[in-house]
Amino acid sequence: MEITLPGFSVLHTVRFLAVFVILFLPIVVFSQSTLNNCDPVYEKALTAYREGRINDVPTILKDCLENWQGEREADAHKLLTNTYLYFNERAQAENAMLNFLKLNSEYAIDADSTSENRDTPEFINLYNTFRTRPIFLIGAKAGGNWSFINGTKGFSLDNEAFTEQEYNGRLGYQAGISAEIPVWKQFAINPEFYLLVKGYKETSTIMDFAKISFTETQYWADLPLTLKYNVLTKNRNRVPFISIGSSVQYLIHSNADLDRKDIDVMTGSIARALDPKPVNVTNMRNRLNYNAIIGAGIKLKNVIGKGLITIEGRYTHGLRNIVNPEKRAAGLYNSDLVYDFLHIDNNFTMNTFSVSLGYIMPQYKPKVLRKR
Numbered sequence: 001m002e003i004t005l006p007g008f009s010v011l012h013t014v015r016f017l018a019v020f021v022i023l024f025l026p027i028v029v030f031s032q033s034t035l036n037n038c039d040p041v042y043e044k045a046l047t048a049y050r051e052g053r054i055n056d057v058p059t060i061l062k063d064c065l066e067n068w069q070g071e072r073e074a075d076a077h078k079l080l081t082n083t084y085l086y087f088n089e090r091a092q093a094e095n096a097m098l099n100f101l102k103l104n105s106e107y108a109i110d111a112d113s114t115s116e117n118r119d120t121p122e123f124i125n126l127y128n129t130f131r132t133r134p135i136f137l138i139g140a141k142a143g144g145n146w147s148f149i150n151g152t153k154g155f156s157l158d159n160e161a162f163t164e165q166e167y168n169g170r171l172g173y174q175a176g177i178s179a180e181i182p183v184w185k186q187f188a189i190n191p192e193f194y195l196l197v198k199g200y201k202e203t204s205t206i207m208d209f210a211k212i213s214f215t216e217t218q219y220w221a222d223l224p225l226t227l228k229y230n231v232l233t234k235n236r237n238r239v240p241f242i243s244i245g246s247s248v249q250y251l252i253h254s255n256a257d258l259d260r261k262d263i264d265v266m267t268g269s270i271a272r273a274l275d276p277k278p279v280n281v282t283n284m285r286n287r288l289n290y291n292a293i294i295g296a297g298i299k300l301k302n303v304i305g306k307g308l309i310t311i312e313g314r315y316t317h318g319l320r321n322i323v324n325p326e327k328r329a330a331g332l333y334n335s336d337l338v339y340d341f342l343h344i345d346n347n348f349t350m351n352t353f354s355v356s357l358g359y360i361m362p363q364y365k366p367k368v369l370r371k372r
Helices: 010-036 039-051 054-066 073-084 092-102 121-129 325-331 336-340
Strands: 138-151 165-184 185-207 210-230 240-261 268-279 287-299 308-318 345-361
Touching: 039 054, 039 073, 054 073, 054 138, 054 185, 073 092, 092 121, 138 185, 138 308, 165 210, 165 345, 185 240, 185 345, 210 287, 240 308, 268 336
Parallel strands: none
Antiparallel strands: 138 165, 138 345, 165 185, 185 210, 210 240, 240 268, 240 287, 287 308, 308 345
């Protein structure tokens, strides 16, 4: 059975309903959003506060505070805090302040006597009884590094005095997670975890004719722990810092690419070249490494979202010989290393300079610290 409006065909009925929806639905939606928008309620309560009708403020805000719709919710709780402070209702003022700080954890006190929005002494005193610093910050970092080799003792299949050796660092990279835990004033503990790739290239001339290239790439799990000092400046959006600490690294895998070219001593040209070959040298390395760390950087606020961008330069000083002396002899029985490429490991430590870019999010949990 077709339903039509009196005097209208089906087509006319559909057109009428469509026009009705187009014309009146936006009005209904707008009216509903206006009813749900509590921002005008805040303005009404603020006007009452400024006009001295402070008793009316809690009543005006009551219904909206239970299910606020709008952008002024934090301002409403701040206004309510000042209201309860005016009437010396401490417990209710603390509850309103707690709700305010949950919504605006990074609020900065305005004590400028020339400011129209300066905070009252009572509000400042109450604010200072709350924990307003983040309980920790957590995020991710990534960047690049460059290794420096410090040879501590040389070994050679030839007379060591006639063996020319040179180490060159290689570009590596790291990525991982970082946390910062404030402990006292500007000091914080900074535990981190990285997956770290670093390497070097050793070139040597053996027996005056064989030019050997040994390029090693190492994959580490890195656990740094540093003490960080955040430097206070007038610009709250830029926080320089310095750090010092140590790290423990575990070698996951290490691979070396070997290359040999024999030189004709009479002509200086290449007489023979062996095909490059990869060799797994993980078992010839000390799997645990220990380092000392010093670093500096800066944290930038209000750039992207509520988090902080971190930029840090760090120097890591290796404290342990990378080569396992007990496994050095294993190379003597490896025809690839010794007989083909004339290689035997020297003792050495690895130092690293790294630069990282990160993003960390502060985690707040405001609460009353003490009564005043």
